Amino acid sequence: MEKALARSTTGDHAAFGDIVREYQSMVFSMAYYFLHNRSLAEETAQEVFLRLYQNLGRIKSPAHLMLWLRQVTNRRCIDQARRMPPLPPVALDEAPEPATKPGPSDPLLSERLRRLVASLPEDSRMVVVLRYEEELDLAEIAEALEIPINTVKSRLQRALAVLRDKATAALEMSTYERPRE
C-alpha cells in the first residue's frame, strides 16, 4: 500500500485504483449505514476518493490514509445528510411482521436495526457505525471524529439506550435488556 500511495502521488492512476479497491468497502459501508441510501452512499464514496486524489500529497502513510478517509467520509456524510429530507420515523406497520420471533442473523431484524441506526441523531449515528461496522475502539472513534473520548462514550451510551428502547418497542418484545450498572 505504501508503494501504491507513493506511485499515486506522481499521478499513476492504476496505483490509485489499487487504493480505491482496498478502501472502497470501508468508505461505502460508512456512508451507506449513515445515509441508509445506496445511490447517495456511492455518490458520497466517489466524492471522498476524488477528494483523496486531490490531497494525495498530504497523506504520510497507509495508517494516515485510513484515518483521513474516515474523517473525510464522516464530514461528507454529515453534509450529504443535511441536504436530504429527514427519514420517516420507523413504525411497526412499515413491514410485514415476522411469523416467528427473530432468530440469529434475522434479515428483517437487521433491516429494522439499520433503519433505527439511520434515524439516530447525526452526532451519535457515526459513533455507532464506527463502533459496530468498523469495530473501532473508543479511542480510534475519537480520533476519526475529532472529538474527546468521553464524548464518544456518552454518545455511544445514549445511542444504545435509544436503540434498545426503539427496537424493543418496534419488535413488540422485551428482547433487549439494559446492561447492569
Add this chain to the structure above:
Amino acid sequence: MKDLENDLRKALERREPPAGFAERVLAQLELAPTPKPGWREALISLVRVPSLRWATAGVVACLLLTLGALHYRRVQLERAAGEAAKAQVMQALRIASKKLNVTWRKVQEADRRPPRT
C-alpha cells in the same frame, strides 16, 4: 435476552459498493485536476532535478550560514549587555562602600570624644 450489540454487528456488516465502483472513480479522475503535491514532495522534487540539486544545496547552505551568523550576533549582543550591567553593579557597590566607610569613621570619632559634664 438478546444482545443488541451483537445484533448491531450482524446488521452493520461491511458491504461492497456496486460493481465497477473503482472504475467509475478512475473515469472521473480524467476530468479532475492533477493532485496538489504537499510542500515536502515539492521540496523533494526540486532536489531530484540534477541541474537544480547544487543550486538547492547552495540556497540551503546560505540560509544555514545566515541563520548561524544572526544567532552568533544575538549571543554577542546579549553578552555585551550582561557585561555592562555587571560593571554598573560593581560601580554602585564601590560608591556604597565608600559612604559606609565615611559614616563608620564619624561614629568612631564621636565615641572617642569625652562626654561633656
